[in-house]
Amino acid sequence: MSTELSEQEVLRRQAADQMRELGINPYPAPLYEINAHSKEILEKYPEDNTLFQEVSIAGRIMSRRIMGAASFVVIQDSVGKIQLYIKRDEICEGEDKTMYNTVFKKLLDIGDIIGVKGYVFVTQMGETSIHVKELTVLSKSIRPLPIVKEKDGVIYDAFTNPEQRYRQRYLDLVVNPEVREVFIKRTKIINTIRNFFNEKGYLEVETPVLQPIPGGAAARPFITHHNTLDIPLYLRVANELYLKRLIVGGFDGVYEFSRNFRNEGMDRTHNPEFTCMEIYVAYTDYFWMMELTEEMIERVALAINGTTKAMIGDKEIDFKRPYKRVSMRDSIMEHTGYDILTMSEKELFEACKAMKIDVDNTMGKGKLIDEIFGEKCEHHYIQPTFIYDYPKEMSPLTKAHRETEGLTERFELFLNGKELANAYSELNDPIDQLERLQHQLHLQERGDDEAMFIDHDFVRALEYGMPPTSGMGIGIDRLTMFMTNTPSIQDVLFFPQMKPEKVADNNTQEEV
């Protein structure tokens, strides 16, 4: 059944038709040249009232206060809102007052996009406004916009329904201006990181999204099929193995902003597709990478918030480097009293039981240590902290520790009790690498559907020799959440994944 139009939708369609009858195209083709934006006018005019005396501006009508021979309209452009003063006899020279009485008063609505030319002045109420001399209809809106009103910082009738906000992000962006700010900051974060690496001479690269073997992370992949080659292809879960191949190829430093895809659960901090930045630098180790990471994060914080201090929830975070470094062994010792290095698998298992951590028999030593850290330690690290030296079993792509058997040269950066970045001295011993991947294969055969696949070409690349290299990956969505104090990943993605709308299904079936 086709959806019937609401009264307001019918009226707006009729208004568009009436415009056409008056010879006004509600969707005109020619460009509309603008020479100013709302924000610069509001900022500069009060200081110099000789400016903006021939202004041309365009935007969406957000409110109208209609009077007899003169009216006030607020339009919104890409950077803000500004009031227009529209006087009948100025937009309608001569006897024909149709443009004002009919087009402006009757046929235009909130949501329509118009362009105006005129001069800037200050009203009796002290508001910088545009005195309109010419009005052009640029686009008729035939679906009513949610009306959000605001006075003295108080929002009335806010458009808040999360389902509609995410499904119809365009609407969210139009009526909730603070939403736009988060996304502008997101882009600024990415640009800051990009500039930082480019200044250091690292090369931004692009590697395959469609991979024959989904490597580089332990995660369930999305699978698809290539018709011509008649082979399965996987959407990448990580780009790590390709970037390391490029280090083998002779680049000193490569990085990529990688959209990764993982066929796993969705919640406030997980979306099936998300963005990770990974960087690999030859002839370095994980201690060097800690310094690069803290330098990068401090710089991002300064670029976004103008200070290294930021609020996350009700906690104040300081991104000023250097960050505290704590080995995983010391962390667990501090928070539980156990020394994991001296304990057998059985002792670790018993210790978990004693601490009421949920464990089972399939868990190896590394997994048990990981559980202890996750349960007892992780949440303590509110300020940025590097946790380093992870158990070998959990880190199949990480170089074995230079001193301690059973550990790897890996660190993660924790912030507000959550993981933000992950880095290693990269494993470049091809024999060790193959053995570790084969161990993953055993896990897979035992039913671990997130164990890594073996990428033999990657091992072959290592056999030719990869210089000692450190690599680091950081979740851009999560970084954006931290930097903008946003608790949900859906609020840092323009179009978060949603279940399909039921209505859309019905329509499709009807049309077929």
Place this chain on the structure above:
RNA sequence: GACCAAGUAGCUCAGUCGGUAGAGCACAUCCCUUUUAAGGAUGGGGUCCUGGGUUCGAAUCCCAGCUUGGUCACCA
């Protein structure tokens, strides 16, 4: 995946014990005409998420489902 909550006009929401579907904004008509979320009056607008059930009667109670949110589990 488990549990909890929500779904009523374009938007934000109320709806009592199960008894004719409500408000504000938006919209329309009229009056007023230099206003500031909102001048005044009148009016139109509803698949009460969907499907069953109980009942003389369901927005309301029960069951199932859908969508969204939250918590937990899972996700190094």
